[in-house]
Amino acid sequence: MIKTIFASTFLSSIFLIIQxxxxxxxxxxxxxxxxxxxxxxxxxxxNKESQGAxxxxxxxxxxxxxxxxPLGYFSFLYVIPAYAASxxxxxxxxxxxxxxxxxxxxxxxxxxxxxxxLLLLLGPKDIxxxxxxxxxxxxxAVLNGAFAPLLFFALGKMRALFVTRKVTE
Amino acid sequence: xxxxxxSRGISATHGIPIIxxxxxxxxxxxxxxxxxxxPGNIASALAGGTQYLFxxxxxxxxxxxxxxxxxxxxxxxxxxxxxxxxxxxxLERNYADxxxxxxxxxxxxxxxxxxxAIKASxxxxxxxxxxxxxxxxxxxxLSSGLEKNMAVVAFQNGIEGxxxxxxxxxxxxxxxxxxxxxxxxVSARLSRTRAEGLVNGQGNPDDALVMRYISKLxxxxxxxxxxxxxxxxxxIYPADLAxxxxxxxxxxxxxxxxxxxxxxxxxxxxxxxxxxxQKDTDLATSAQTVSDVKAKER
Numbered sequence: 001m002i003k004t005i006f007a008s009t010f011l012s013s014i015f016l017i018i019q020x021x022x023x024x025x026x027x028x029x030x031x032x033x034x035x036x037x038x039x040x041x042x043x044x045x046x047n048k049e050s051q052g053a054x055x056x057x058x059x060x061x062x063x064x065x066x067x068x069x070p071l072g073y074f075s076f077l078y079v080i081p082a083y084a085a086s087x088x089x090x091x092x093x094x095x096x097x098x099x100x101x102x103x104x105x106x107x108x109x110x111x112x113x114x115x116x117x118l119l120l121l122l123g124p125k126d127i128x129x130x131x132x133x134x135x136x137x138x139x140x141a142v143l144n145g146a147f148a149p150l151l152f153f154a155l156g157k158m159r160a161l162f163v164t165r166k167v168t169e
Numbered sequence: 170x171x172x173x174x175x176s177r178g179i180s181a182t183h184g185i186p187i188i189x190x191x192x193x194x195x196x197x198x199x200x201x202x203x204x205x206x207x208p209g210n211i212a213s214a215l216a217g218g219t220q221y222l223f224x225x226x227x228x229x230x231x232x233x234x235x236x237x238x239x240x241x242x243x244x245x246x247x248x249x250x251x252x253x254x255x256x257x258x259x260l261e262r263n264y265a266d267x268x269x270x271x272x273x274x275x276x277x278x279x280x281x282x283x284x285x286a287i288k289a290s291x292x293x294x295x296x297x298x299x300x301x302x303x304x305x306x307x308x309x310x311l312s313s314g315l316e317k318n319m320a321v322v323a324f325q326n327g328i329e330g331x332x333x334x335x336x337x338x339x340x341x342x343x344x345x346x347x348x349x350x351x352x353x354x355v356s357a358r359l360s361r362t363r364a365e366g367l368v369n370g371q372g373n374p375d376d377a378l379v380m381r382y383i384s385k386l387x388x389x390x391x392x393x394x395x396x397x398x399x400x401x402x403x404x405i406y407p408a409d410l411a412x413x414x415x416x417x418x419x420x421x422x423x424x425x426x427x428x429x430x431x432x433x434x435x436x437x438x439x440x441x442x443x444x445x446x447q448k449d450t451d452l453a454t455s456a457q458t459v460s461d462v463k464a465k466e467r
């Protein structure tokens with residue numbers, strides 16, 4: 001379990017650094033896809049226990065140090081979709097395309113709703129949130145959905161590193 | 170026995186994320202020092218959420234009903250805008266002449282140019298990892314003498330424009346909060362009319378900056394294209410740094426003050442280098458003294 005958490009947190013952190021540097025100007029309309037979120041979602045879906053939520057929490061802390069957000073902000077934002085993905089595995093089984101797309105899109109929406117929840121809870125002085133009416137939010141959701149099948153396929157090839165126990169076990 | 174194992178697994182699946190969420194909330198509360206405000210915030214969030222819902226529904230109905238009438242109004246608005254455009258074009262033509270005239274007048278009056286001391290020049294090496302917050306990471310930090318709340322400027326097309334302020338400084342890098350961030354506020358004034366207000370961003374470099382707290386009386390003198398600069402009345406930013414130009418003037422019926430939308434002076438998508446200014450609280454003091462003297466003269 002520790003190996004899975006460490007590996008997925010490490011990979012998410014690498015993606016976060018790539019997002020801040022190589023992708024700093026965005027991929028489409030200045031929007032940066034959240035590859036770290038996709039890794040967390042896949043790990044949460046593929047593992048039986050709470051590895052996804054824990055690595056989401058840790059990757060969120062890394063993200064907070066790279067961002068101007070308050071500490072704990074992205075941890076909160078990543079734990080919620082990870083938790084939802086871990087519940088989803090009891091309902092649907094993974095395929096090559098549709099489930100990854102839905103997972104990437106819906107995970108971004110959950111992240112967005114979580115950010116709005118924090119904004120309502122703590123006020124706008126220190127907290128920013130996605131605006132549901134802003135096109136950038138929906139572009140990010142679509143980008144995450146679009147990249148999910150490819151990334152999930154690649155992660156599937158490294159299953160030994162990121163999965164402690166299979167869901168079907 | 171296997172059933173027992175299963176139930177323990179499910180409780181951990183639910184329990185750990187909930188604990189992690191609680192820790193995250195606690196961390197945010199501590200880092201934003203908002204833990205004492207939390208109960209009040211929960212109550213106001215519930216009330217505010219309900220109000221927002223009702224307001225959205227009401228707004229939607231109102232917009233739908235009045236959309237036809239709005240169409241009819243569009244024609245008259247179009248004519249008014251065309252008229253404004255004409256005056257804007259005239260302003261544009263006269264702008265260069267006015268600038269040089271302004272320079273000459275300044276020299277004649279013996280006013281010293283506002284020389285802003287640059288503490289460090291830096292390069293943008295990274296940006297915020299997500300799309301929610303907007304910040305830049307520059308390659309200079311504590312080791313170069315940079316501190317939190319230092320003003321950051323950039324030069325573009327011959328204009329020294331306000332880019333933001335340092336939010337956090339580490340050993341060899343710093344996080345810069347740009348002007349267009351929602352959490353950014355700066356005391357500003359209109360260069361021509363000298364009316365003062367507060368400018369803040371809307372979170373997106375493509376969106377206009379918003380200037381508030383300008384009375385409707387003062388707003389009547391404002392023209393599209395007017396330059397907005399820092400007032401120097403806070404302890405962070407020196408006076409007369411370009412912020413943006415007036416793009417739109419809104420006069421909401423519910424308020425006694427106008428909302429001015431500004432086109433930022435800097436094109437943030439093209440920024441590569443930023444310059445951090447020396448922290449100088451004396452600037453604010455001297456600016457305050459000047460305004461005090463002016464007040465006395467009046």
